[in-house]
Amino acid sequence: MPVALAATRAGAQSAPEESFEAAERAILAGRTPIAGGIEIDMPPLSENGNSVDLSIRVESPMTTEDHIADIHILSERNPFPRVARFTLSPRAGRAEVATRIRLATTQTILVLAETSKGQVYRAGREVIVILGACVEGG
16 A cells, blocks of 8 residues: 655755754744644663664544644754654555654754644653764764
């Protein structure tokens, strides 16, 4: 069964000077996020920030009328806060994504999930990074 899923390297779309807060505001576009509804699975401690496993699951019926349309991953302390954006359709069947991300240092990872009805769910998870990535010369 074909799955409609697209991922983009969101950092390529971000302005170099965009802050974490500005990136979150831009995605929210004046909407008030709803806490919860998102399950973030990632290790609480990462020895190496070059590759941190991350999986996200969002509660959604995934119907044509009501589904998760986009999942955004933001990084609080990376040089570019927009880590990734996944675009889904009802054909995905479930609102689940898994990837590996690079982290510069210990920080909070924020996930925003936009629904087809315009609502936004929000959840965060702190991860401790022993050896950071995303540093000059790295």
